[in-house]
Structures are given as structure tokens and as C-alpha cells.
Amino acid sequence: MPHFKQNFRNLSYANITTAPVMLVTGSAKRIGAAIIKRAHEKGYRVIIHCHHSQQQAKALATTLNKKRDNSAAVIVADLTLVNDSQTLSQFTQTVIETFGQLDILVHNASRFYPTPIGGIENTQWDELFLTNAKAPLLLSQAFLPYLKAQQGCIISLLDIHADNKPFSNYAVYNMAKAAHRTMVQSLALDMAPHVRVNGVAPGVNILPEADSDQALDSTQQQYIVDSIPMQRIGAPEDIAHSVLYLVEASYVTGQIITVDGGRSLTLAGGYN
Numbered sequence: 001m002p003h004f005k006q007n008f009r010n011l012s013y014a015n016i017t018t019a020p021v022m023l024v025t026g027s028a029k030r031i032g033a034a035i036i037k038r039a040h041e042k043g044y045r046v047i048i049h050c051h052h053s054q055q056q057a058k059a060l061a062t063t064l065n066k067k068r069d070n071s072a073a074v075i076v077a078d079l080t081l082v083n084d085s086q087t088l089s090q091f092t093q094t095v096i097e098t099f100g101q102l103d104i105l106v107h108n109a110s111r112f113y114p115t116p117i118g119g120i121e122n123t124q125w126d127e128l129f130l131t132n133a134k135a136p137l138l139l140s141q142a143f144l145p146y147l148k149a150q151q152g153c154i155i156s157l158l159d160i161h162a163d164n165k166p167f168s169n170y171a172v173y174n175m176a177k178a179a180h181r182t183m184v185q186s187l188a189l190d191m192a193p194h195v196r197v198n199g200v201a202p203g204v205n206i207l208p209e210a211d212s213d214q215a216l217d218s219t220q221q222q223y224i225v226d227s228i229p230m231q232r233i234g235a236p237e238d239i240a241h242s243v244l245y246l247v248e249a250s251y252v253t254g255q256i257i258t259v260d261g262g263r264s265l266t267l268a269g270g271y272n
């Protein structure tokens with residue numbers, strides 16, 4: 001059985017428009033949802049992919065479909081599906097059949113947690129590399145024919161810690177994002193001139209959810225704000241703005257835009 005299902009409101013193939021179609025992985029909430037909303041404001045049709053956050057995804061699609069009928073769909077899937085070629089193929093078909101095409105693929109889904117040295121486990125490696133490196137590569141490969149047909153593009157959500165400034169105690173996450181960063185540059189070469197591939201590297205653009213095990217207390221939050229030249233935590237919309245710039249930048253490929261309020265300028269690596 002496939003690990004995913006389609007779930008959308010009032011989708012009628014008779015009403016398909018010519019608007020570009022964007023798929024954002026892990027986009028029920030937070031940065032992914034901001035990208036979806038921004039693309040929808042620009043008139044795109046959007047596919048909200050989620051795994052556990054089905055209620056938020058459905059609510060978002062309902063809101064967007066009220067603004068423009070048949071413009072938003074939800075697809076539920078655990079990205080472990082990339083480990084099975086047949087399931088990956090079924091997922092690819094489900095995405096394409098949703099609106100009949102795919103123009104923009106955004107790799108946003110991610111797992112993020114510390115892996116202190118001495119306690120790193122295979123399951124952590126598998127999970128952190130799956131979401132932050134392997135799935136982006138195999139999804140990019142699977143969707144290439146469809147993106148090529150549209151002269152489309154791929155945009156990856158990376159991290160300022162993926163580039164010479166590793167985050168202390170997060171070795172596996174840092175390594176996975178670094179692999180993803182290299183994927184952007186490799187695929188930009190391998191997919192040119194048909195498909196452009198770029199990345200956006202956030203700094204601290206939305207804090208971990210307050211009820212999560214990654215939540216930060218007010219002292220930790222103030223410490224972060226003090227380290228950011230722009231003197232504020234970024235907003236998901238700041239990332240969405242750069243993603244949409246890259247969608248429209250027809251002569252830009254293989255580039256990574258840092259969107260961190262200047263934080264990477266102050267990082268010495270380690271605990272900063």
C-alpha cells in the first residue's frame with residue numbers, strides 16, 4: 001500500500017488553469033506554509049505536502065481554495081517512501097495527476113534535533129539524512145521529466161550551519177544539510193539548461209514550537225537576538241520572499257541565498 005493519499009477540495013480537471021504548480025514538502029505550517037501562501041498570492045496552484053500535520057494542511061488548503069477555487073491540494077506522505085522505488089513512482093504520479101503538471105519543487109521538509117557525539121545512533125542518521133538530503137535528491141530525480149517539460153525549477157531549504165559554521169552537538173544534521181547544499185550545486189549542473197536548482201539558507205527564521213523538545217527559553221531567545229545584526233528573529237515570510245525571487249530569476253542557478261539578518265557574519269561556529 002502507498003504511504004500517501006490525495007486529499008483536496010473541489011478539484012475538477014475541467015477547471016484546470018494555466019497557472020504554474022508548486023509542490024512544497026512539509027508545508028502544513030511554519031516556513032513551508034509561508035512559501036505556499038506567498039506562491040498562492042502570486043496566482044500559482046499549490047500542493048501542500050504533509051505527514052503528521054494533516055489538520056493544518058487541510059485548513060490551509062480550505063482557506064486558499066475559498067480565495068480561488070481548485071487552487072490548492074493536500075498530499076499526505078511519509079517521505080520514507082523514497083526508500084521504495086515503486087512507492088516513489090506512485091507518489092510522483094499522484095502529484096502530477098493533481099493538477100496535470102509540476103513547475104516548481106521546493107524541498108522544505110526536515111527533521112532537526114541534536115546528536116551529541118558518543119550517542120549517535122543509526123536511526124538518527126537515517127532520519128536526519130532522509131529528510132535533509134536523500135529525499136530531496138530522489139524526489140528531484142523522480143520529478144525531473146515533469147519539471148523539464150515545464151522548464152521549471154527546484155528550490156532547497158538549507159541552513160547557514162551547512163557551510164563552514166557547524167552547529168555544536170548537531171553533527172548529523174549539519175552533515176545532512178551540507179550534503180543537500182552540494183546537491184543544489186551538483187543538480188544545477190546536471191539539470192541545466194532545462195531546470196534551475198537553487199537554495200535558501202535561513203538563520204533563525206522561526207523558533208522551534210513552544211511545546212516541542214527543541215523549545216528555547218526567553219534567555220536563549222534573547223541570546224540569539226543579540227547575535228543577529230538585524231536584532232530580530234527572522235520571519236517565515238522573509239524566506240518565502242527569497243524562494244519566490246528564485247522562482248522568477250530565470251538566469252540564476254546553483255546559487256544559495258542566505259536569509260539570516262546577518263547572523264552568519266557573527267557566527268564563530270560552535271555555540272553561537
Ligand SMILES: NC(=O)c1ccc[n+]([C@@H]2O[C@H](COP(=O)([O-])OP(=O)(O)OC[C@H]3O[C@@H](n4cnc5c(N)ncnc54)[C@H](OP(=O)(O)O)[C@@H]3O)[C@@H](O)[C@H]2O)c1
Binds near residue numbers: 077
Ligand atoms: N526554522 C528555522 O529558523 C530554520 C533555520 C535553518 C534552516 N531551516 C530549514 O528551513 C526548512 C523549514 O524550517 P521549519 O522550521 O519550518 O521546518 P520544520 O517545522 O522543522 O519541519 C517542516 C516539516 O517537515 C515535515 N517532515 C519531517 N519529517 C518528515 C517525513 N519523514 N515525511 C514527511 N514530512 C516530514 C513535517 O511535516 P508534518 O508536520 O506534516 O509531519 C514538518 O512540519 C527546513 O528545511 C529547515 O531545516 C529552518
